[in-house]
Amino acid sequence: MKGPLIEAKNITKSFFNGEIETKILHELNFQIEAGEFVAIMGPSGSGKSTLMHILGFLDTPTGGEFYFNGQNTTELDDNELAAMRGTTIGFVFQSFNLLPRTTVLENVMLPLLYQKMSQSQRTKQAKEAIEAVGLSHRITNLSNQLSGGEKQRVAIARALVNNPSVIFADEPTGNLDSKSGLQIMQILQDLNLMQGHTIILVTHERYTAEHAARIINIRDGNIESDGPVNERILAKNEVELKK
Secondary structure, eight states: OOOOSEEEEEEEEEEEETTEEEEEEEEEEEEEOTTOEEEEEOOTTSSHHHHHHHHTTSSOOSEEEEEETTEEGGGOOHHHHHHHHHHHEEEEETTOOOOTTSBHHHHHHGGGGGSSOOHHHHHHHHHHHHHHTTOGGGTTSBGGGSOHHHHHHHHHHHHHTTOOSEEEEESTTTTSOHHHHHHHHHHHHHHHHTTOOEEEEEESOHHHHTTSSEEEEEETTEEEEEEEOTTOOOHHHHHHHHO
């Protein structure tokens, strides 16, 4: 029987300044199954971004164990973690992180430059990812010619292009107006509900978190609550209401 995609066992994280230890995360325990849409929610300074960095192989825990697809990642070195990150994780950030004077296609192809594949295969995968977020008509546009919502769609396509095991969305609607933000949440929900992608959303807003199916609420480095969303917001319905 296959176990959970993600399993955190007593994960702690501390930062040290000389002899002074500052504890950020306190013995966190949880599991995330493949195909889930989970929101990690908490106020600024709660530890949610630190946790995302650990789960996305951008950082390592101080203590405890983090299992990914059954593998204890705390036993891996930096190069092995980087390889895992490149093939299994897709990131979507609040600030988009696109190259400004580069086309949509070139931005989306970036993660594939490190993969052993032909140029034609890279182009094919990038075009499929761009189509999945509804931006095929913008494929030759430079990213600095796009609206904020379109830029975030490009960022989602770039996160998708490697067909990762998990997509992390860190405050993905933070720089967008409410209409564009809803469209982004609809894309993330469709990727989850219709295509089965595992999505972990990091946010400080309850409204945004309630687009997920489950919320892990973090406060002061502890899990305050972890459970299903009783009245999940479906972005598709909200978009229709705003038309």
